[in-house]
Amino acid sequence: MTPFLLGDLAAEFVSVLRTILYAAPYILGYILLILAALALYSLARRILRPASDFRSLKTVTFGDESAVRSNGVASVVSVVLIFVLWAAFTGSALLPSWLHAPGAFTGTGSFTYTVTLPDGRSDDATVEVLVYPRESEAEAPEVAPGEGFAKNDSIAIAEYRSELLRVDRNDELGRDEGAEITAIDGQPVAPGESVRVGFGRVALSGKGTPNIIPATGMQMEPIWLPAPETVWQRLTEIASTGYRNSTLWEHLGYSLFRVIVGFALGAMVGIPLGYAMGLSDWFRGWFDPIVEFMRPVPPLALIPLVIIWAGIGEVGKIILLFLAALWIMAIAARSGVSGVAISKVHAAYSLGASKWQVLRHVIIPNSLPEIFTGARVAMGVCWGTVVAAELVAAEKGAGMMIMVASKFQSTDIVIMGIVLIGIIGFGIDMLMRRAERWLVPWKGRG
Amino acid sequence: MPDLLIDDISMRFDLPGGGIVEALKNVTLHLKEGELLSVLGPSGCGKTTLLNILAGFLAPTEGRIMLGDHRVTGPDAERGMVFQQGALFEWMSVRENVGFGPRMAGVKAAERRETVDHLLDVVGLAQFKEKAVYELSGGMQQRVALARCLANDPDVVLMDEPLGALDALTREKMQGLVLKLWKETGKTVILITHSVEEALLLGERLIVMAPRPGRIHQTYELPFAEMGVGQDLREVKKHPDFAKTREEILSMIWEMEEEIMGRNEGAHA
Numbered sequence: 001m002t003p004f005l006l007g008d009l010a011a012e013f014v015s016v017l018r019t020i021l022y023a024a025p026y027i028l029g030y031i032l033l034i035l036a037a038l039a040l041y042s043l044a045r046r047i048l049r050p051a052s053d054f055r056s057l058k059t060v061t062f063g064d065e066s067a068v069r070s071n072g073v074a075s076v077v078s079v080v081l082i083f084v085l086w087a088a089f090t091g092s093a094l095l096p097s098w099l100h101a102p103g104a105f106t107g108t109g110s111f112t113y114t115v116t117l118p119d120g121r122s123d124d125a126t127v128e129v130l131v132y133p134r135e136s137e138a139e140a141p142e143v144a145p146g147e148g149f150a151k152n153d154s155i156a157i158a159e160y161r162s163e164l165l166r167v168d169r170n171d172e173l174g175r176d177e178g179a180e181i182t183a184i185d186g187q188p189v190a191p192g193e194s195v196r197v198g199f200g201r202v203a204l205s206g207k208g209t210p211n212i213i214p215a216t217g218m219q220m221e222p223i224w225l226p227a228p229e230t231v232w233q234r235l236t237e238i239a240s241t242g243y244r245n246s247t248l249w250e251h252l253g254y255s256l257f258r259v260i261v262g263f264a265l266g267a268m269v270g271i272p273l274g275y276a277m278g279l280s281d282w283f284r285g286w287f288d289p290i291v292e293f294m295r296p297v298p299p300l301a302l303i304p305l306v307i308i309w310a311g312i313g314e315v316g317k318i319i320l321l322f323l324a325a326l327w328i329m330a331i332a333a334r335s336g337v338s339g340v341a342i343s344k345v346h347a348a349y350s351l352g353a354s355k356w357q358v359l360r361h362v363i364i365p366n367s368l369p370e371i372f373t374g375a376r377v378a379m380g381v382c383w384g385t386v387v388a389a390e391l392v393a394a395e396k397g398a399g400m401m402i403m404v405a406s407k408f409q410s411t412d413i414v415i416m417g418i419v420l421i422g423i424i425g426f427g428i429d430m431l432m433r434r435a436e437r438w439l440v441p442w443k444g445r446g
Numbered sequence: 447m448p449d450l451l452i453d454d455i456s457m458r459f460d461l462p463g464g465g466i467v468e469a470l471k472n473v474t475l476h477l478k479e480g481e482l483l484s485v486l487g488p489s490g491c492g493k494t495t496l497l498n499i500l501a502g503f504l505a506p507t508e509g510r511i512m513l514g515d516h517r518v519t520g521p522d523a524e525r526g527m528v529f530q531q532g533a534l535f536e537w538m539s540v541r542e543n544v545g546f547g548p549r550m551a552g553v554k555a556a557e558r559r560e561t562v563d564h565l566l567d568v569v570g571l572a573q574f575k576e577k578a579v580y581e582l583s584g585g586m587q588q589r590v591a592l593a594r595c596l597a598n599d600p601d602v603v604l605m606d607e608p609l610g611a612l613d614a615l616t617r618e619k620m621q622g623l624v625l626k627l628w629k630e631t632g633k634t635v636i637l638i639t640h641s642v643e644e645a646l647l648l649g650e651r652l653i654v655m656a657p658r659p660g661r662i663h664q665t666y667e668l669p670f671a672e673m674g675v676g677q678d679l680r681e682v683k684k685h686p687d688f689a690k691t692r693e694e695i696l697s698m699i700w701e702m703e704e705e706i707m708g709r710n711e712g713a714h715a
Contacts, residue, residue, distance in 0.1 A: 341531075343530075343531065344533045344535065346501070346527065346533070347527060347529060347594075349502075349503075349520075350502075350521050350525065350526055350527040350595075351523060351526070351546050351547035351550060351595075351598055352550045352551050352598060354550070357550050361546070362535065365535070365537040366535075366537070441578070442536040442537050442580060445580035
């Protein structure tokens with residue numbers, strides 16, 4: 001088996017490269033869009049408001065880190081563009097139709113095929129094709145059979161689908177008599193080849209049956225990517241009626257509850273553990289191997305073990321998040337204690353502080369900035385872990401919601417869930433940053 | 447206030463790679479209360495070690511430190527310390543920093559407030575009481591550190607290059623402040639410095655230490671601190687004896703440095 005491993009990996013690598021190659025024109029186009037927007041912006045700035053602040057007087061900006069600050073206009077344009085592209089490629093009603101990417105063909109079209117018999121006789125027939133939107137139903141239109149041994153035909157095809165049409169069953173002389181289709185819309189064709197027609201493409205199968213393929217355009221099918229308004233609609237719907245026997249707030253609330261309880265427990269155990277490791281060489285020696293081993297183990301790798309031990313209920317999830325937060329908080333507290341300048345500790349003792357007072361008034365406040373940084377990391381990891389744990393098994397939760405939805409191809413709910421998970425994760429980080437600025441204003445100024 | 451006796455102190459420790467460092471050898475010194483001592487010496491002469499032993503952060507291998515009738519065994523509020531970088535607590539305001547010692551001793555808030563207000567007036571920071579310490583300049587931070595040390599009313603004030611990180615102008619102002627505080631409070635002060643001028647200005651007695659092993663090399667009794675209390679320090683520096691002593695000490699330290707260099711080169715050969 002092993003000798004083939006390298007070959008297998010090489011084949012996988014080639015397929016990855018091929019995917020990148022397919023994506024390359026789109027990526028290139030996106031980069032061009034960014035540059036075009038930049039050119040427009042620079043032009044507009046030069047015309048509207050020649051800058052005269054200090055920064056604009058700097059001649060060296062390329063390489064000057066302080067001259068590079070996030071451009072707010074670029075951020076806004078970037079986010080708006082994401083929605084515009086999303087809307088354009090899903091045929092969203094949010095955009096005027098001239099901004100849409102070419103959609104799939106709907107309506108009626110037709111093509112003519114030419115059947116030739118072994119004795120050289122040939123006849124033409126026309127096929128009426130009706131392509132109808134996916135949500136509706138349609139019957140193949142009635143057509144007059146027409147003259148000759150090849151009879152006119154018709155077919156109804158749903159948008160984004162293709163159909164084989166056994167024209168020989170309708171014709172007087174079919175495959176059994178040796179009749180073969182030799183041309184479509186006057187262009188000669190052989191089995192395995194295809195011909196462009198007005199509404200898309202017609203291919204001949206290996207046995208000579210026409211496969212009718214209406215053009216699918218450049219838009220995404222809703223089952224792959226629904227339009228923004230569909231996602232919004234689904235959000236309002238689930239927010240009012242719920243999903244899978246629970247309201248949206250219950251799903252999100254359960255996820256948040258797990259994160260907060262797991263994180264709080266992890267911090268409650270991890271911070272004293274980190275202090276013990278920072279203040280006593282015995283505790284440092286005792287816990288160093290455990291902490292250093294557990295730190296690189298991704299919490300997700302613990303999910304199976306936690307499920308075996310504690311089941312899929314709340315306890316298991318909280319144990320998992322507790323473990324996710326524990327090591328991060330312990331290490332943050334440890335480095336917070338180690339980071340205290342010895343002169344500050346000496347100063348406190350010289351001013352008459354006892355050991356307990358040094359801990360209370362010097363070591364703990366001095367370690368708070370590090371602990372806050374650790375808490376931000378831990379909250380992020382916990383949020384990611386809870387979603388993953390819910391993907392595996394849960395009754396309620398943001399992760400469970402998108403996992404179940406994906407099993408029913410409800411892409412709109414999946415996207416809605418991902419966006420909500422992202423917003424909540426972002427919100428948690430913003431809150432932690434606020435709290436940090438408020439509670440430890442001396443961070444980085446010691 | 448009690449006298450400080452440094453009684454035949456030696457400090458030896460093993461190096462990790464083998465070998466022994468003699469940071470201090472048979473150092474003896476008797477400081478009367480209210481005396482102002484400055485300590486000079488090339489790096490590695492053990493002056494910071496000596497200060498750390500006096501503060502109680504290190505225990506000497508031999509000898510003892512006596513403050514009045516009791517032996518020094520660890521850090522205590524009776525011996526205050528001012529560090530080079532201030533070592534202020536940036537999570538506390540200026541007022542809280544200065545009031546730290548009394549607060550640890552359990553002094554009531556109202557009483558503490560009085561002491562703190564008075565000291566901040568003395569060091570000229572009355573209008574910065576409620577500021578965060580990281581908002582202050584380096585010189586102001588050292589003023590806070592001085593006030594914080596004095597708030598505890600220690601018997602001895604130990605200063606480890608307290609003005610080393612300041613610019614020349616601020617440094618000169620602070621030297622005046624140190625002299626003023628010494629005279630007003632009457633505390634025993636030991637000041638370590640790298641600057642010969644500073645050592646001359648801020649020492650009734652000046653000791654020059656020599657390295658390997660760390661020991662007292664030369665002692666001077668100086669009139670300049672007493673002169674500096676009454677008048678401008680720049681006038682004191684113009685005194686002919688000042689320049690003479692400065693040159694003498696500088697060439698002594700130069701010689702020591704050269705000797706160290708020579709010995710190191712010998713070791714490499």
